[in-house]
Amino acid sequence: MFFCKGTMKNAVSNYMVDLGNRFIIIKDVPCHKCDQCGEISYSGEVVAKIEETVNKLKEASTKVAIINFAA
Numbered sequence: 001m002f003f004c005k006g007t008m009k010n011a012v013s014n015y016m017v018d019l020g021n022r023f024i025i026i027k028d029v030p031c032h033k034c035d036q037c038g039e040i041s042y043s044g045e046v047v048a049k050i051e052e053t054v055n056k057l058k059e060a061s062t063k064v065a066i067i068n069f070a071a
């Protein structure tokens with residue numbers, strides 16, 4: 001893992017998952033963003049919810065799914 005001297009600030013970002021034949025976009029995902037290099041990191045809790053959401057949407061028949069993180 002790489003650390004620069006920037007400050008990690010609370011932010012929201014759009015998280016995109018490319019499953020090959022399917023594309024999932026999760027909007028407004030809470031994250032920490034470095035004010036210097038722009039690196040984004042997610043808390044374990046957020047990563048767990050992203051995984052859960054992706055697993056649910058894998059079953060959906062839509063090619064592109066766009067959902068809000070809080071939904």
Ligand SMILES: [Zn+2]
Pocket residue numbers: 003004005006034035036037038039
């Ligand atoms: Zn940085």
